[in-house]
Amino acid sequence: MAELIEIDGPSAADDPRLADYRDLRDVTLRRSLESEQGLFLAEGEKVVRRAVEAGYRPRSFLMAPRWLDGLADVLDACEAPCYVVDEAVAEQVTGFHVHRGALASLHRRALPPLEEVLDGARTVVVLEDLVDHTNVGAAIRNAAALGADAVLLSPRCADPLYRRAVKVAMGTVFSLPWTRLTDWADALLDLDRRGFRTVALTLADDTVPLEDAVAGADRLALVLGAEGHGLSPRWTATATVRAGIPMDRGVDSLNVAATAAIACHVARSRRA
Amino acid sequence: MAELIEIDGPSAADDPRLADYRDLRDVTLRRSLESEQGLFLAEGEKVVRRAVEAGYRPRSFLMAPRWLDGLADVLDACEAPCYVVDEAVAEQVTGFHVHRGALASLHRRALPPLEEVLDGARTVVVLEDLVDHTNVGAAIRNAAALGADAVLLSPRCADPLYRRAVKVAMGTVFSLPWTRLTDWADALLDLDRRGFRTVALTLADDTVPLEDAVAGADRLALVLGAEGHGLSPRWTATATVRAGIPMDRGVDSLNVAATAAIACHVARSRRA
Numbered sequence: 001m002a003e004l005i006e007i008d009g010p011s012a013a014d015d016p017r018l019a020d021y022r023d024l025r026d027v028t029l030r031r032s033l034e035s036e037q038g039l040f041l042a043e044g045e046k047v048v049r050r051a052v053e054a055g056y057r058p059r060s061f062l063m064a065p066r067w068l069d070g071l072a073d074v075l076d077a078c079e080a081p082c083y084v085v086d087e088a089v090a091e092q093v094t095g096f097h098v099h100r101g102a103l104a105s106l107h108r109r110a111l112p113p114l115e116e117v118l119d120g121a122r123t124v125v126v127l128e129d130l131v132d133h134t135n136v137g138a139a140i141r142n143a144a145a146l147g148a149d150a151v152l153l154s155p156r157c158a159d160p161l162y163r164r165a166v167k168v169a170m171g172t173v174f175s176l177p178w179t180r181l182t183d184w185a186d187a188l189l190d191l192d193r194r195g196f197r198t199v200a201l202t203l204a205d206d207t208v209p210l211e212d213a214v215a216g217a218d219r220l221a222l223v224l225g226a227e228g229h230g231l232s233p234r235w236t237a238t239a240t241v242r243a244g245i246p247m248d249r250g251v252d253s254l255n256v257a258a259t260a261a262i263a264c265h266v267a268r269s270r271r272a
Numbered sequence: 273m274a275e276l277i278e279i280d281g282p283s284a285a286d287d288p289r290l291a292d293y294r295d296l297r298d299v300t301l302r303r304s305l306e307s308e309q310g311l312f313l314a315e316g317e318k319v320v321r322r323a324v325e326a327g328y329r330p331r332s333f334l335m336a337p338r339w340l341d342g343l344a345d346v347l348d349a350c351e352a353p354c355y356v357v358d359e360a361v362a363e364q365v366t367g368f369h370v371h372r373g374a375l376a377s378l379h380r381r382a383l384p385p386l387e388e389v390l391d392g393a394r395t396v397v398v399l400e401d402l403v404d405h406t407n408v409g410a411a412i413r414n415a416a417a418l419g420a421d422a423v424l425l426s427p428r429c430a431d432p433l434y435r436r437a438v439k440v441a442m443g444t445v446f447s448l449p450w451t452r453l454t455d456w457a458d459a460l461l462d463l464d465r466r467g468f469r470t471v472a473l474t475l476a477d478d479t480v481p482l483e484d485a486v487a488g489a490d491r492l493a494l495v496l497g498a499e500g501h502g503l504s505p506r507w508t509a510t511a512t513v514r515a516g517i518p519m520d521r522g523v524d525s526l527n528v529a530a531t532a533a534i535a536c537h538v539a540r541s542r543r544a
Contacts, residue, residue, distance in 0.1 A: 138527070138530075142526065142527075144521045144523055145520060145523035146519070147518070147520050175521050176521060245537065250447065251416055251442070251444060254417055254533065255413075258414050258529060261530035261531075261534050262418075262534055262537045265534045268518070
Protein backbone atom coordinates (compact mmCIF):
# COMPACT_ATOMS: atom_id res chain seq x y z
CA MET A 1 0.00 0.00 0.00
CA ALA A 2 1.00 3.64 -0.58
CA GLU A 3 3.07 5.13 2.20
CA LEU A 4 1.49 8.32 3.55
CA ILE A 5 4.15 10.99 3.93
CA GLU A 6 3.17 14.27 5.55
CA ILE A 7 5.05 17.26 4.28
CA ASP A 8 4.69 20.43 6.30
CA GLY A 9 6.67 23.26 7.82
CA PRO A 10 7.72 26.59 6.33
CA SER A 11 9.61 25.16 3.35
CA ALA A 12 7.13 22.37 2.57
CA ALA A 13 6.29 23.88 -0.81
CA ASP A 14 9.93 23.67 -1.85
CA ASP A 15 10.26 19.99 -1.00
CA PRO A 16 11.92 18.29 -3.98
CA ARG A 17 9.61 15.27 -3.64
CA LEU A 18 6.80 17.49 -4.88
CA ALA A 19 8.62 18.37 -8.12
CA ASP A 20 6.12 16.47 -10.31
CA TYR A 21 3.36 18.84 -9.20
CA ARG A 22 5.11 22.15 -9.72
CA ASP A 23 3.47 25.08 -11.59
CA LEU A 24 0.66 23.14 -13.21
CA ARG A 25 -0.61 26.21 -15.03
CA ASP A 26 2.65 26.83 -16.85
CA VAL A 27 1.99 24.96 -20.10
CA THR A 28 5.47 25.41 -21.55
CA LEU A 29 7.22 24.26 -18.42
CA ARG A 30 4.86 21.35 -17.94
CA ARG A 31 5.31 20.17 -21.51
CA SER A 32 9.07 19.88 -21.15
CA LEU A 33 8.93 18.51 -17.61
CA GLU A 34 6.36 15.87 -18.47
CA SER A 35 8.02 14.68 -21.66
CA GLU A 36 11.49 14.59 -20.13
CA GLN A 37 10.31 12.72 -17.07
CA GLY A 38 7.77 10.56 -18.90
CA LEU A 39 4.98 11.48 -16.56
CA PHE A 40 1.50 12.91 -16.66
CA LEU A 41 -0.90 14.23 -14.05
CA ALA A 42 -4.38 13.13 -13.13
CA GLU A 43 -6.62 15.45 -11.14
CA GLY A 44 -9.68 14.65 -9.08
CA GLU A 45 -10.76 11.47 -7.36
CA LYS A 46 -12.64 10.03 -10.32
CA VAL A 47 -9.91 10.70 -12.88
CA VAL A 48 -7.11 9.45 -10.59
CA ARG A 49 -9.08 6.29 -9.98
CA ARG A 50 -9.68 5.73 -13.69
CA ALA A 51 -5.99 6.20 -14.51
CA VAL A 52 -4.90 3.64 -11.93
CA GLU A 53 -7.65 1.20 -12.86
CA ALA A 54 -6.57 1.46 -16.50
CA GLY A 55 -3.16 0.21 -15.45
CA TYR A 56 -1.12 3.41 -15.44
CA ARG A 57 1.54 3.10 -12.74
CA PRO A 58 1.57 5.98 -10.21
CA ARG A 59 4.83 7.73 -9.36
CA SER A 60 3.19 9.45 -6.40
CA PHE A 61 0.01 11.05 -5.11
CA LEU A 62 -0.48 14.49 -3.62
CA MET A 63 -3.50 15.44 -1.58
CA ALA A 64 -4.88 17.22 1.45
CA PRO A 65 -5.93 14.94 4.33
CA ARG A 66 -9.65 15.21 3.59
CA TRP A 67 -9.24 13.44 0.22
CA LEU A 68 -7.52 10.36 1.65
CA ASP A 69 -10.69 8.49 2.52
CA GLY A 70 -12.24 8.69 -0.92
CA LEU A 71 -9.17 7.15 -2.51
CA ALA A 72 -8.33 4.72 0.29
CA ASP A 73 -8.86 1.61 -1.86
CA VAL A 74 -6.74 3.01 -4.69
CA LEU A 75 -3.94 3.95 -2.30
CA ASP A 76 -4.13 0.54 -0.65
CA ALA A 77 -3.44 -1.12 -3.98
CA CYS A 78 -0.43 1.06 -4.92
CA GLU A 79 3.19 1.15 -3.87
CA ALA A 80 3.84 4.80 -4.75
CA PRO A 81 4.15 7.34 -1.95
CA CYS A 82 1.24 9.63 -1.12
CA TYR A 83 2.34 13.10 -0.05
CA VAL A 84 -0.12 14.63 2.35
CA VAL A 85 -0.04 18.41 2.55
CA ASP A 86 -2.44 21.10 3.66
CA GLU A 87 -4.37 22.95 0.97
CA ALA A 88 -2.24 26.07 1.20
CA VAL A 89 0.90 24.04 0.41
CA ALA A 90 -0.87 22.30 -2.47
CA GLU A 91 -1.79 25.70 -3.85
CA GLN A 92 1.75 27.03 -3.46
CA VAL A 93 3.24 24.05 -5.27
CA THR A 94 0.75 23.74 -8.10
CA GLY A 95 0.06 27.43 -8.55
CA PHE A 96 -3.69 27.17 -8.17
CA HIS A 97 -6.37 26.17 -5.76
CA VAL A 98 -6.85 22.43 -6.22
CA HIS A 99 -10.65 22.26 -6.17
CA ARG A 100 -10.86 18.60 -6.94
CA GLY A 101 -8.53 17.60 -4.19
CA ALA A 102 -6.45 14.63 -5.18
CA LEU A 103 -3.61 14.71 -7.69
CA ALA A 104 -1.54 11.83 -8.98
CA SER A 105 1.60 11.75 -11.07
CA LEU A 106 1.73 8.65 -13.28
CA HIS A 107 4.20 7.01 -15.62
CA ARG A 108 3.47 7.40 -19.31
CA ARG A 109 3.56 4.25 -21.40
CA ALA A 110 4.90 3.78 -24.88
CA LEU A 111 2.15 4.56 -27.36
CA PRO A 112 0.68 1.40 -28.85
CA PRO A 113 1.39 0.64 -32.50
CA LEU A 114 -1.32 1.51 -35.01
CA GLU A 115 -1.97 -2.20 -35.73
CA GLU A 116 -2.84 -2.82 -32.12
CA VAL A 117 -5.18 0.17 -31.82
CA LEU A 118 -6.99 -0.73 -35.03
CA ASP A 119 -7.33 -4.41 -34.21
CA GLY A 120 -11.04 -5.19 -34.39
CA ALA A 121 -11.97 -1.52 -34.64
CA ARG A 122 -14.96 -0.72 -36.86
CA THR A 123 -15.21 3.02 -36.24
CA VAL A 124 -12.25 5.28 -35.49
CA VAL A 125 -11.96 9.05 -35.12
CA VAL A 126 -8.92 10.67 -36.70
CA LEU A 127 -7.98 14.15 -35.46
CA GLU A 128 -5.74 16.44 -37.48
CA ASP A 129 -3.70 19.15 -35.79
CA LEU A 130 -5.93 20.05 -32.87
CA VAL A 131 -3.52 22.19 -30.89
CA ASP A 132 -5.97 22.98 -28.13
CA HIS A 133 -5.97 20.59 -25.15
CA THR A 134 -9.62 21.25 -24.38
CA ASN A 135 -10.68 20.31 -27.90
CA VAL A 136 -8.58 17.14 -27.88
CA GLY A 137 -10.08 16.12 -24.54
CA ALA A 138 -13.66 16.94 -25.54
CA ALA A 139 -13.38 15.15 -28.89
CA ILE A 140 -11.97 12.02 -27.22
CA ARG A 141 -14.70 12.10 -24.59
CA ASN A 142 -17.45 12.30 -27.21
CA ALA A 143 -15.79 9.60 -29.33
CA ALA A 144 -15.59 7.30 -26.31
CA ALA A 145 -19.16 7.97 -25.24
CA LEU A 146 -20.66 7.57 -28.69
CA GLY A 147 -19.29 4.30 -29.88
CA ALA A 148 -15.92 4.97 -31.50
CA ASP A 149 -13.44 2.13 -31.02
CA ALA A 150 -10.27 4.23 -31.18
CA VAL A 151 -8.82 7.68 -31.78
CA LEU A 152 -5.82 8.48 -33.98
CA LEU A 153 -3.97 11.77 -33.61
CA SER A 154 -1.93 13.56 -36.25
CA PRO A 155 1.64 14.35 -35.25
CA ARG A 156 0.79 17.97 -34.39
CA CYS A 157 -2.23 17.28 -32.18
CA ALA A 158 -1.99 18.38 -28.57
CA ASP A 159 -1.15 15.77 -25.92
CA PRO A 160 -4.22 13.83 -24.69
CA LEU A 161 -2.42 13.14 -21.41
CA TYR A 162 -1.92 16.81 -20.63
CA ARG A 163 -3.81 17.56 -17.42
CA ARG A 164 -6.40 19.81 -19.05
CA ALA A 165 -7.13 17.26 -21.80
CA VAL A 166 -7.42 14.41 -19.29
CA LYS A 167 -9.83 16.46 -17.20
CA VAL A 168 -12.06 17.51 -20.10
CA ALA A 169 -12.04 13.93 -21.40
CA MET A 170 -13.14 12.82 -17.92
CA GLY A 171 -10.62 10.04 -17.95
CA THR A 172 -11.82 8.44 -21.21
CA VAL A 173 -8.23 8.86 -22.52
CA PHE A 174 -7.45 5.92 -20.24
CA SER A 175 -10.11 3.56 -21.54
CA LEU A 176 -10.43 4.39 -25.23
CA PRO A 177 -7.52 3.07 -27.30
CA TRP A 178 -5.60 5.86 -29.04
CA THR A 179 -2.24 6.47 -30.60
CA ARG A 180 -0.38 9.02 -32.64
CA LEU A 181 0.12 8.74 -36.39
CA THR A 182 3.73 9.03 -37.44
CA ASP A 183 3.22 9.45 -41.17
CA TRP A 184 1.01 12.48 -41.59
CA ALA A 185 1.11 12.74 -45.40
CA ASP A 186 -0.09 9.22 -46.18
CA ALA A 187 -2.14 8.58 -43.06
CA LEU A 188 -5.50 8.36 -44.81
CA LEU A 189 -4.14 6.29 -47.68
CA ASP A 190 -2.71 3.90 -45.13
CA LEU A 191 -6.10 3.61 -43.42
CA ASP A 192 -7.64 3.00 -46.81
CA ARG A 193 -5.23 0.10 -47.36
CA ARG A 194 -6.30 -1.30 -44.02
CA GLY A 195 -9.90 -1.41 -45.20
CA PHE A 196 -11.22 1.82 -43.72
CA ARG A 197 -13.45 4.19 -45.61
CA THR A 198 -12.03 7.57 -44.62
CA VAL A 199 -14.75 10.23 -44.34
CA ALA A 200 -13.43 13.78 -44.13
CA LEU A 201 -15.79 16.16 -42.32
CA THR A 202 -15.26 19.39 -44.17
CA LEU A 203 -16.78 22.68 -45.22
CA ALA A 204 -15.71 22.04 -48.83
CA ASP A 205 -18.29 22.28 -51.60
CA ASP A 206 -18.16 18.75 -52.97
CA THR A 207 -19.57 17.05 -49.91
CA VAL A 208 -22.21 14.40 -49.50
CA PRO A 209 -24.54 14.24 -46.48
CA LEU A 210 -22.87 12.55 -43.54
CA GLU A 211 -25.55 9.84 -43.34
CA ASP A 212 -24.85 8.83 -46.94
CA ALA A 213 -21.08 9.08 -46.55
CA VAL A 214 -21.01 6.50 -43.79
CA ALA A 215 -23.69 4.16 -45.14
CA GLY A 216 -22.54 0.64 -45.87
CA ALA A 217 -19.01 1.07 -44.51
CA ASP A 218 -17.70 -1.90 -42.61
CA ARG A 219 -14.66 -0.07 -41.29
CA LEU A 220 -15.02 3.66 -40.98
CA ALA A 221 -12.58 6.47 -40.14
CA LEU A 222 -14.19 9.81 -39.28
CA VAL A 223 -11.61 12.48 -40.05
CA LEU A 224 -11.87 15.82 -38.23
CA GLY A 225 -9.77 18.96 -38.29
CA ALA A 226 -9.60 22.07 -36.16
CA GLU A 227 -12.31 24.66 -36.33
CA GLY A 228 -11.23 27.59 -38.45
CA HIS A 229 -8.44 26.04 -40.50
CA GLY A 230 -10.31 22.80 -41.02
CA LEU A 231 -8.60 19.81 -42.55
CA SER A 232 -5.42 20.21 -44.58
CA PRO A 233 -5.73 20.09 -48.38
CA ARG A 234 -3.71 16.86 -48.27
CA TRP A 235 -6.14 15.08 -45.98
CA THR A 236 -9.15 16.57 -47.72
CA ALA A 237 -7.86 15.24 -51.02
CA THR A 238 -6.78 11.81 -49.84
CA ALA A 239 -9.98 10.94 -47.96
CA THR A 240 -12.29 8.41 -49.59
CA VAL A 241 -15.24 10.78 -49.34
CA ARG A 242 -15.91 14.32 -48.12
CA ALA A 243 -18.96 14.78 -45.93
CA GLY A 244 -20.67 17.92 -44.74
CA ILE A 245 -22.99 18.90 -41.94
CA PRO A 246 -25.36 21.63 -43.14
CA MET A 247 -25.15 24.85 -41.13
CA ASP A 248 -27.50 27.78 -40.67
CA ARG A 249 -27.58 31.40 -39.54
CA GLY A 250 -24.20 32.32 -40.88
CA VAL A 251 -22.40 29.97 -38.49
CA ASP A 252 -19.36 29.01 -40.51
CA SER A 253 -18.09 26.04 -38.54
CA LEU A 254 -18.87 23.82 -35.61
CA ASN A 255 -16.60 23.16 -32.68
CA VAL A 256 -14.69 19.92 -33.30
CA ALA A 257 -16.17 18.26 -30.21
CA ALA A 258 -19.69 18.95 -31.49
CA THR A 259 -18.71 17.62 -34.90
CA ALA A 260 -17.24 14.50 -33.31
CA ALA A 261 -20.46 13.98 -31.35
CA ILE A 262 -22.65 14.21 -34.43
CA ALA A 263 -20.31 12.11 -36.59
CA CYS A 264 -19.99 9.31 -34.03
CA HIS A 265 -23.71 9.24 -33.32
CA VAL A 266 -24.54 9.03 -37.02
CA ALA A 267 -21.81 6.47 -37.65
CA ARG A 268 -23.00 4.20 -34.89
CA SER A 269 -26.38 3.72 -36.51
CA ARG A 270 -25.10 3.73 -40.07
CA ARG A 271 -27.07 1.82 -42.64
CA ALA A 272 -25.59 -1.50 -43.63
CA MET B 273 -21.01 58.64 -36.35
CA ALA B 274 -19.45 57.62 -33.03
CA GLU B 275 -17.39 60.36 -31.41
CA LEU B 276 -13.84 59.17 -30.65
CA ILE B 277 -12.87 60.22 -27.16
CA GLU B 278 -9.32 59.57 -26.04
CA ILE B 279 -8.96 58.87 -22.36
CA ASP B 280 -5.41 58.93 -21.01
CA GLY B 281 -3.34 60.29 -18.17
CA PRO B 282 -2.54 58.77 -14.77
CA SER B 283 -6.17 58.46 -13.63
CA ALA B 284 -7.57 57.27 -16.97
CA ALA B 285 -8.56 53.91 -15.55
CA ASP B 286 -10.74 55.63 -12.94
CA ASP B 287 -12.65 57.69 -15.48
CA PRO B 288 -16.36 57.30 -14.68
CA ARG B 289 -17.20 57.10 -18.40
CA LEU B 290 -15.57 53.66 -18.39
CA ALA B 291 -17.85 52.32 -15.65
CA ASP B 292 -19.62 49.87 -17.99
CA TYR B 293 -16.31 48.03 -18.54
CA ARG B 294 -15.21 47.67 -14.98
CA ASP B 295 -13.97 44.33 -13.52
CA LEU B 296 -15.26 42.08 -16.26
CA ARG B 297 -14.05 38.96 -14.48
CA ASP B 298 -16.07 39.61 -11.35
CA VAL B 299 -19.20 37.59 -12.15
CA THR B 300 -21.16 38.71 -9.10
CA LEU B 301 -20.44 42.37 -9.61
CA ARG B 302 -21.13 42.17 -13.34
CA ARG B 303 -24.45 40.43 -12.80
CA SER B 304 -25.77 43.19 -10.59
CA LEU B 305 -24.23 45.99 -12.65
CA GLU B 306 -25.57 44.64 -15.94
CA SER B 307 -29.07 43.94 -14.72
CA GLU B 308 -29.40 47.26 -12.89
CA GLN B 309 -28.09 49.24 -15.82
CA GLY B 310 -29.78 47.09 -18.48
CA LEU B 311 -26.58 46.58 -20.40
CA PHE B 312 -24.45 43.76 -21.72
CA LEU B 313 -20.96 43.57 -23.17
CA ALA B 314 -19.77 42.31 -26.54
CA GLU B 315 -16.11 41.44 -27.01
CA GLY B 316 -14.11 41.14 -30.20
CA GLU B 317 -14.63 42.74 -33.58
CA LYS B 318 -16.84 39.98 -34.99
CA VAL B 319 -19.13 39.77 -31.97
CA VAL B 320 -19.43 43.56 -31.60
CA ARG B 321 -20.33 43.80 -35.27
CA ARG B 322 -22.97 41.07 -34.99
CA ALA B 323 -24.57 42.72 -31.96
CA VAL B 324 -24.87 46.07 -33.71
CA GLU B 325 -26.06 44.50 -36.94
CA ALA B 326 -28.73 42.61 -35.00
CA GLY B 327 -30.09 45.96 -33.88
CA TYR B 328 -28.78 46.18 -30.32
CA ARG B 329 -28.12 49.83 -29.52
CA PRO B 330 -24.62 50.62 -28.26
CA ARG B 331 -24.12 52.68 -25.11
CA SER B 332 -20.41 53.07 -25.89
CA PHE B 333 -17.35 51.36 -27.31
CA LEU B 334 -13.96 50.87 -25.69
CA MET B 335 -10.86 49.98 -27.66
CA ALA B 336 -7.17 50.57 -28.23
CA PRO B 337 -6.33 52.63 -31.32
CA ARG B 338 -5.28 49.66 -33.41
CA TRP B 339 -8.81 48.22 -33.39
CA LEU B 340 -10.50 51.35 -34.75
CA ASP B 341 -9.94 50.57 -38.42
CA GLY B 342 -11.54 47.13 -38.35
CA LEU B 343 -14.74 48.56 -36.87
CA ALA B 344 -14.74 51.87 -38.77
CA ASP B 345 -17.97 51.12 -40.64
CA VAL B 346 -19.75 50.06 -37.45
CA LEU B 347 -18.58 53.18 -35.61
CA ASP B 348 -19.59 55.37 -38.55
CA ALA B 349 -23.14 54.10 -38.28
CA CYS B 350 -23.49 54.64 -34.51
CA GLU B 351 -24.05 57.66 -32.31
CA ALA B 352 -22.56 56.23 -29.13
CA PRO B 353 -19.15 57.47 -27.97
CA CYS B 354 -16.04 55.37 -28.59
CA TYR B 355 -13.51 55.61 -25.79
CA VAL B 356 -9.99 55.15 -27.06
CA VAL B 357 -7.46 54.01 -24.48
CA ASP B 358 -4.11 52.31 -24.57
CA GLU B 359 -4.01 48.60 -23.83
CA ALA B 360 -2.66 49.05 -20.31
CA VAL B 361 -5.63 51.22 -19.38
CA ALA B 362 -8.04 48.73 -20.94
CA GLU B 363 -6.44 46.02 -18.83
CA GLN B 364 -6.62 48.11 -15.66
CA VAL B 365 -10.30 48.87 -16.19
CA THR B 366 -11.49 45.43 -17.25
CA GLY B 367 -9.17 43.40 -15.06
CA PHE B 368 -7.68 41.32 -17.86
CA HIS B 369 -5.70 41.61 -21.05
CA VAL B 370 -8.25 42.27 -23.78
CA HIS B 371 -6.93 39.91 -26.47
CA ARG B 372 -9.71 40.50 -28.89
CA GLY B 373 -9.38 44.24 -28.80
CA ALA B 374 -12.72 45.90 -29.17
CA LEU B 375 -15.40 45.98 -26.49
CA ALA B 376 -18.86 47.44 -26.71
CA SER B 377 -21.49 48.05 -24.06
CA LEU B 378 -25.00 47.70 -25.44
CA HIS B 379 -28.54 48.25 -24.22
CA ARG B 380 -30.51 45.14 -23.42
CA ARG B 381 -33.96 44.83 -24.90
CA ALA B 382 -37.10 43.51 -23.30
CA LEU B 383 -37.23 39.76 -23.89
CA PRO B 384 -39.74 38.89 -26.61
CA PRO B 385 -42.96 37.12 -25.57
CA LEU B 386 -43.08 33.38 -26.05
CA GLU B 387 -45.71 33.70 -28.82
CA GLU B 388 -43.37 35.82 -30.88
CA VAL B 389 -40.39 33.50 -30.49
CA LEU B 390 -42.47 30.45 -31.38
CA ASP B 391 -44.20 32.05 -34.37
CA GLY B 392 -43.46 29.79 -37.32
CA ALA B 393 -40.91 27.75 -35.38
CA ARG B 394 -40.78 24.03 -36.18
CA THR B 395 -37.86 23.02 -33.95
CA VAL B 396 -36.98 24.66 -30.67
CA VAL B 397 -34.40 23.81 -28.02
CA VAL B 398 -35.52 24.14 -24.40
CA LEU B 399 -32.80 24.40 -21.77
CA GLU B 400 -33.49 23.68 -18.12
CA ASP B 401 -31.36 25.22 -15.40
CA LEU B 402 -27.99 25.46 -17.13
CA VAL B 403 -26.16 27.62 -14.64
CA ASP B 404 -22.89 27.65 -16.55
CA HIS B 405 -22.46 30.51 -19.04
CA THR B 406 -20.18 28.44 -21.26
CA ASN B 407 -22.76 25.69 -21.59
CA VAL B 408 -25.55 28.15 -22.34
CA GLY B 409 -23.43 29.81 -25.03
CA ALA B 410 -22.26 26.54 -26.58
CA ALA B 411 -25.76 25.03 -26.63
CA ILE B 412 -27.18 28.16 -28.30
CA ARG B 413 -24.37 28.16 -30.85
CA ASN B 414 -25.00 24.54 -31.79
CA ALA B 415 -28.77 25.08 -31.89
CA ALA B 416 -28.31 28.07 -34.21
CA ALA B 417 -25.86 26.24 -36.46
CA LEU B 418 -27.88 23.07 -36.72
CA GLY B 419 -31.30 24.27 -37.70
CA ALA B 420 -33.18 25.11 -34.51
CA ASP B 421 -35.58 28.02 -34.92
CA ALA B 422 -35.49 29.25 -31.33
CA VAL B 423 -34.19 28.58 -27.82
CA LEU B 424 -36.24 28.76 -24.63
CA LEU B 425 -34.55 29.08 -21.25
CA SER B 426 -35.91 27.98 -17.89
CA PRO B 427 -36.04 30.72 -15.25
CA ARG B 428 -32.80 29.48 -13.61
CA CYS B 429 -30.66 29.27 -16.74
CA ALA B 430 -27.61 31.51 -16.88
CA ASP B 431 -27.83 34.75 -18.87
CA PRO B 432 -27.14 34.28 -22.60
CA LEU B 433 -26.05 37.92 -22.82
CA TYR B 434 -23.34 37.52 -20.21
CA ARG B 435 -19.99 38.23 -21.88
CA ARG B 436 -18.72 34.67 -21.63
CA ALA B 437 -21.92 33.19 -23.06
CA VAL B 438 -21.97 35.70 -25.92
CA LYS B 439 -18.36 34.86 -26.75
CA VAL B 440 -18.83 31.07 -26.70
CA ALA B 441 -22.02 31.43 -28.74
CA MET B 442 -20.00 33.46 -31.25
CA GLY B 443 -22.73 36.04 -31.47
CA THR B 444 -25.51 33.59 -32.40
CA VAL B 445 -27.41 34.88 -29.32
CA PHE B 446 -28.06 37.95 -31.46
CA SER B 447 -29.49 36.15 -34.48
CA LEU B 448 -31.32 33.15 -33.05
CA PRO B 449 -34.63 34.08 -31.40
CA TRP B 450 -34.71 33.18 -27.71
CA THR B 451 -36.58 34.06 -24.58
CA ARG B 452 -36.99 33.00 -21.00
CA LEU B 453 -39.85 30.84 -19.76
CA THR B 454 -41.68 32.40 -16.86
CA ASP B 455 -43.75 29.39 -15.79
CA TRP B 456 -41.28 26.61 -15.08
CA ALA B 457 -43.68 24.00 -13.72
CA ASP B 458 -46.03 23.90 -16.69
CA ALA B 459 -43.61 24.90 -19.42
CA LEU B 460 -43.72 21.63 -21.30
CA LEU B 461 -47.47 21.26 -20.95
CA ASP B 462 -47.82 24.74 -22.38
CA LEU B 463 -45.63 23.82 -25.35
CA ASP B 464 -47.74 20.74 -25.82
CA ARG B 465 -50.87 22.89 -26.01
CA ARG B 466 -49.13 24.96 -28.66
CA GLY B 467 -48.69 21.88 -30.81
CA PHE B 468 -45.11 20.91 -29.92
CA ARG B 469 -44.06 17.37 -29.25
CA THR B 470 -41.70 17.79 -26.27
CA VAL B 471 -38.82 15.32 -26.37
CA ALA B 472 -36.85 15.11 -23.13
CA LEU B 473 -33.25 13.99 -23.59
CA THR B 474 -32.61 11.95 -20.51
CA LEU B 475 -30.64 9.12 -18.98
CA ALA B 476 -33.85 7.58 -17.64
CA ASP B 477 -34.61 3.95 -18.38
CA ASP B 478 -37.86 4.30 -20.31
CA THR B 479 -36.41 6.07 -23.30
CA VAL B 480 -36.87 5.53 -27.02
CA PRO B 481 -34.11 6.15 -29.56
CA LEU B 482 -33.84 9.82 -30.46
CA GLU B 483 -34.49 9.15 -34.16
CA ASP B 484 -37.80 7.48 -33.32
CA ALA B 485 -38.74 10.11 -30.76
CA VAL B 486 -38.59 12.93 -33.28
CA ALA B 487 -40.03 11.08 -36.28
CA GLY B 488 -43.21 12.52 -37.68
CA ALA B 489 -43.31 15.59 -35.41
CA ASP B 490 -44.43 18.74 -37.13
CA ARG B 491 -43.46 20.99 -34.22
CA LEU B 492 -40.71 19.69 -32.00
CA ALA B 493 -39.22 20.88 -28.70
CA LEU B 494 -35.89 19.28 -27.76
CA VAL B 495 -35.63 19.50 -23.98
CA LEU B 496 -32.15 19.42 -22.42
CA GLY B 497 -30.92 19.66 -18.86
CA ALA B 498 -27.55 20.18 -17.26
CA GLU B 499 -25.01 17.39 -17.24
CA GLY B 500 -24.93 15.66 -13.90
CA HIS B 501 -28.34 16.60 -12.48
CA GLY B 502 -30.08 16.16 -15.80
CA LEU B 503 -33.68 17.22 -16.24
CA SER B 504 -35.92 17.75 -13.24
CA PRO B 505 -38.45 15.03 -12.41
CA ARG B 506 -41.20 17.51 -13.30
CA TRP B 507 -39.92 18.10 -16.81
CA THR B 508 -39.02 14.47 -17.31
CA ALA B 509 -42.57 13.49 -16.36
CA THR B 510 -44.39 16.18 -18.32
CA ALA B 511 -42.53 15.70 -21.62
CA THR B 512 -44.42 13.96 -24.41
CA VAL B 513 -41.65 11.40 -24.85
CA ARG B 514 -38.32 10.58 -23.24
CA ALA B 515 -35.42 9.95 -25.63
CA GLY B 516 -31.98 8.57 -24.96
CA ILE B 517 -28.63 8.64 -26.70
CA PRO B 518 -26.81 5.35 -26.09
CA MET B 519 -23.46 5.74 -24.33
CA ASP B 520 -20.38 3.54 -24.05
CA ARG B 521 -17.27 3.02 -21.98
CA GLY B 522 -18.79 3.99 -18.68
CA VAL B 523 -19.37 7.57 -19.78
CA ASP B 524 -22.43 8.50 -17.80
CA SER B 525 -23.49 11.66 -19.55
CA LEU B 526 -22.70 13.93 -22.45
CA ASN B 527 -21.97 17.61 -22.23
CA VAL B 528 -25.18 19.54 -22.96
CA ALA B 529 -23.63 21.26 -25.99
CA ALA B 530 -22.77 17.87 -27.52
CA THR B 531 -26.28 16.64 -26.77
CA ALA B 532 -27.75 19.75 -28.38
CA ALA B 533 -25.60 19.17 -31.46
CA ILE B 534 -26.74 15.58 -31.87
CA ALA B 535 -30.38 16.34 -31.09
CA CYS B 536 -30.59 19.26 -33.53
CA HIS B 537 -28.81 17.36 -36.27
CA VAL B 538 -31.13 14.38 -35.90
CA ALA B 539 -34.21 16.59 -35.63
CA ARG B 540 -33.37 18.47 -38.80
CA SER B 541 -33.55 15.35 -40.91
CA ARG B 542 -36.40 13.74 -38.99
CA ARG B 543 -38.65 11.38 -40.84
CA ALA B 544 -41.99 12.82 -41.84
